Amino acid sequence: MSFDERKKSRVTLLDVARHANVSRATASLVLRKSPLVGSETRSRVEQAMRDLGYVYNIGAARLRVERSQIIGAIVPNLTNPFFAELLSGIEEVIGETGKVVILANSGDKVERQAMLLQRMREHGVDGVILCPAARTPPALAEEIADWGMPVVQVLRHISFDMDYVGADYAAGMHQAVDYLASLGHEKIAFAAHGPVQSAYQERVDGFRDAMLSKALDPGILIQFPTQLGEIAGATHLLFEQATRPTAVICFNHLVALGLSAGLHDCGLTIGRDLSLIGFDDVADEEAIRPKLTSVSTGPVTIGEMAARLLLERIANPDLPPRRVVNETALHIRQSCGRPA
Amino acid sequence: MSFDERKKSRVTLLDVARHANVSRATASLVLRKSPLVGSETRSRVEQAMRDLGYVYNIGAARLRVERSQIIGAIVPNLTNPFFAELLSGIEEVIGETGKVVILANSGDKVERQAMLLQRMREHGVDGVILCPAARTPPALAEEIADWGMPVVQVLRHISFDMDYVGADYAAGMHQAVDYLASLGHEKIAFAAHGPVQSAYQERVDGFRDAMLSKALDPGILIQFPTQLGEIAGATHLLFEQATRPTAVICFNHLVALGLSAGLHDCGLTIGRDLSLIGFDDVADEEAIRPKLTSVSTGPVTIGEMAARLLLERIANPDLPPRRVVNETALHIRQSCGRPA
DNA sequence: CCTCCTACTTAGATCGATCTAAAATGTTTC
DNA sequence: GAAACATTTTAGATCGATCTAAGTAGGAGG
Numbered sequence: 001m002s003f004d005e006r007k008k009s010r011v012t013l014l015d016v017a018r019h020a021n022v023s024r025a026t027a028s029l030v031l032r033k034s035p036l037v038g039s040e041t042r043s044r045v046e047q048a049m050r051d052l053g054y055v056y057n058i059g060a061a062r063l064r065v066e067r068s069q070i071i072g073a074i075v076p077n078l079t080n081p082f083f084a085e086l087l088s089g090i091e092e093v094i095g096e097t098g099k100v101v102i103l104a105n106s107g108d109k110v111e112r113q114a115m116l117l118q119r120m121r122e123h124g125v126d127g128v129i130l131c132p133a134a135r136t137p138p139a140l141a142e143e144i145a146d147w148g149m150p151v152v153q154v155l156r157h158i159s160f161d162m163d164y165v166g167a168d169y170a171a172g173m174h175q176a177v178d179y180l181a182s183l184g185h186e187k188i189a190f191a192a193h194g195p196v197q198s199a200y201q202e203r204v205d206g207f208r209d210a211m212l213s214k215a216l217d218p219g220i221l222i223q224f225p226t227q228l229g230e231i232a233g234a235t236h237l238l239f240e241q242a243t244r245p246t247a248v249i250c251f252n253h254l255v256a257l258g259l260s261a262g263l264h265d266c267g268l269t270i271g272r273d274l275s276l277i278g279f280d281d282v283a284d285e286e287a288i289r290p291k292l293t294s295v296s297t298g299p300v301t302i303g304e305m306a307a308r309l310l311l312e313r314i315a316n317p318d319l320p321p322r323r324v325v326n327e328t329a330l331h332i333r334q335s336c337g338r339p340a
Numbered sequence: 341m342s343f344d345e346r347k348k349s350r351v352t353l354l355d356v357a358r359h360a361n362v363s364r365a366t367a368s369l370v371l372r373k374s375p376l377v378g379s380e381t382r383s384r385v386e387q388a389m390r391d392l393g394y395v396y397n398i399g400a401a402r403l404r405v406e407r408s409q410i411i412g413a414i415v416p417n418l419t420n421p422f423f424a425e426l427l428s429g430i431e432e433v434i435g436e437t438g439k440v441v442i443l444a445n446s447g448d449k450v451e452r453q454a455m456l457l458q459r460m461r462e463h464g465v466d467g468v469i470l471c472p473a474a475r476t477p478p479a480l481a482e483e484i485a486d487w488g489m490p491v492v493q494v495l496r497h498i499s500f501d502m503d504y505v506g507a508d509y510a511a512g513m514h515q516a517v518d519y520l521a522s523l524g525h526e527k528i529a530f531a532a533h534g535p536v537q538s539a540y541q542e543r544v545d546g547f548r549d550a551m552l553s554k555a556l557d558p559g560i561l562i563q564f565p566t567q568l569g570e571i572a573g574a575t576h577l578l579f580e581q582a583t584r585p586t587a588v589i590c591f592n593h594l595v596a597l598g599l600s601a602g603l604h605d606c607g608l609t610i611g612r613d614l615s616l617i618g619f620d621d622v623a624d625e626e627a628i629r630p631k632l633t634s635v636s637t638g639p640v641t642i643g644e645m646a647a648r649l650l651l652e653r654i655a656n657p658d659l660p661p662r663r664v665v666n667e668t669a670l671h672i673r674q675s676c677g678r679p680a
Numbered sequence: 681c682c683t684c685c686t687a688c689t690t691a692g693a694t695c696g697a698t699c700t701a702a703a704a705t706g707t708t709t710c
Numbered sequence: 711g712a713a714a715c716a717t718t719t720t721a722g723a724t725c726g727a728t729c730t731a732a733g734t735a736g737g738a739g740g
Contacts, residue, residue, distance in 0.1 A: 012696055023720045028698060038718060056462045059399050060696035063725040084424035091445050100463060103443040105431050122396045123440060229626050257627040264629035284624055286569050287597040289604035352726055363690045368728060400726035403695040
């Protein structure tokens with residue numbers, strides 16, 4: 001890169017074209033790997049690009065073409081490793097196609113989510129992967145449809161008219177309950193947490209349903225604090241129920257981590273004094289002792305599937321809405337035993 | 341939104357202007373909240389925008405103005421909660437300014453990182469927050485400077501000519517070593533992990549330095565596997581050293597989690613049979629039992645500071661390069677005791 | 681009545697790519 | 711040698727905003 005060339009704030013396609021003695025149009029064709037240009041011309045232009053240090057300006061291109069190569073991802077909480085894994089899957093698949101992911105954190109706030117969607121619209125994203133904030137009105141789906149913006153819901157859903165990718169929470173609950181029942185447990189609690197949204201509801205309903213199908217009492221449902229740090233301290237809630245549970249199924253990995261710590265603090269041995277089943281099976285759960293028996297929902301996979309679904313939706317907007325539900329798997333480790 | 345208006349693929353500023361009986365220029369001034377337009381005109385234009393459902397097209401604007409309102413963030417590993425927290429801090433600060441964050445995962449691969457930087461350049465990002473992949477050649481810094489791209493290094497650094505935000509790893513190591521020494525430990529191991537990069541080196545050097553200043557042997561340096569799942573299984577490495585350590589300082593929270601689990605598996609009691617100090621103090625460490633004494637580096641804060649530094653750098657490219665080093669704090673909990 | 685000033689408003693060029701429709705070039709066919 | 715054809719190349723309009731430089735209107739001052 002010579003001195004003069006660096007002075008120019010930006011090397012444009014026109015500069016490249018002039019340097020290679022062709023027109024702007026031809027240079028553009030080379031850029032887009034069109035078979036129309038002759039091979040000698042092509043290499044001359046490519047050399048010119050290298051000589052001048054040309055950088056493609058996607059922004060300029062997208063003014064003409066209807067494609068920004070940007071995908072949005074909105075999650076309710078970034079610090080939760082579960083969502084980090086989800087994002088990782090999304091970024092992986094989107095990145096492979098040469099597109100780019102805009103990341104945003106709704107903090108589970110509906111207004112903030114609306115603002116972020118607006119911002120993404122202004123950036124002309126090709127589509128959005130959205131984990132809807134709790135209490136998102138279903139009308140949002142219609143609004144989004146009006147905008148003509150391709151959106152895939154992940155993990156939570158607010159509408160059946162929009163693509164959705166999630167896990168089979170109900171089946172996961174059945175796996176957990178069936179396993180505990182097979183060990184002889186009858187008093188099984190569900191340790192819930194966080195705001196109510198579709199995934200929450202599905203887990204609770206799945207739990208109820210599974211318990212009833214085993215003719216067990218589905219009524220032990222305990223609400224734990226939202227913050228990880230406070231969950232351990234709230235462990236006593238488990239023992240303040242009308243019937244004291246012999247096993248607990250956790251809403252997610254945060255509850256599992258918290259209770260695992262809290263039970264230890266109470267001097268109880270997990271798996272002997274009380275059985276514990278986690279949900280989501282994030283990497284950390286492998287590192288707790290005793291190792292946590294857990295229902296895995298596969299956040300990375302869900303992220304990948306959501307990304308793929310979105311790409312298909314963008315390519316073909318008239319597809320009917322689809323629902324993809326990832327299978328859950330019960331990973332049996334060491335946190336469950338027979339009831340005392 | 342009426343039928344005809346929806347048919348038009350996009351409502352432009354010109355449409356708004358016509359609808360409000362003003363020129364495109366005036367509408368643009370309203371958009372940018374210029375004090376030049378009369379209040380009556382302003383509200384007429386604003387009403388027109390609402391009537392037509394106008395959406396600002398940042399992409400078009402940025403073709404004229406040198407500002408894309410996009411910031412890039414490149415991290416080596418998204419699934420590591422430490423980086424997720426970092427990102428959370430970045431997104432928070434950047435989001436407040438109305439800008440947007442493009443997220444990318446280098447997988448700690450230099451070539452992939454180069455490709456991502458290129459892609460971000462094509463998207464015309466206003467700046468990038470980069471946690472350089474291990475083995476990134478220092479020449480990259482010059483290349484970036486040639487591009488004229490504002491970049492802030494986080495957590496790891498490859499050049500002194502580029503802004504940098506990190507933690508005071510050396511001080512953190514001193515805190516950890518001093519604390520253990522005060523408890524009477526003399527055989528202290530450093531449990532390392534992952535590829536060598538500046539943050540790695542600083543921790544190792546800090547450890548050495550701290551040990552030497554206490555006249556202790558700084559030579560017990562053990563390399564653990566990269567994957568969390570494999571660390572626990574490698575715990576035995578601790579006991580295969582020439583001198584068996586009575587305390588271990590962990591490279592990061594992954595090693596701490598892994599060893600905490602591994603020691604439990606060996607039937608050892610942490611804090612009594614062996615003292616353990618974590619590093620990074622991610623939220624999870626609160627949930628391990630016994631609670632982990634840990635050096636906190638504050639990833640969220642570092643992310644916030646990096647974002648602020650980048651914004652300043654963008655506003656004022658001629659600032660001399662700055663280095664911001666976040667203080668570390670030793671959080672004393674329950675994982676350390678006197679040597680057996 | 682003319683000049684000057686203030687407060688708005690606007691026409692038209694511009695950013696850097698793509699796309700259409702047409703032109704230039706070279707080859708083959710009759 | 712002209713017509714027909716395939717292969718490359720190109721001029722110029724276009725996308726949707728911003729910016730410059732110039733315009734209009736209305737009032738104050740002389």
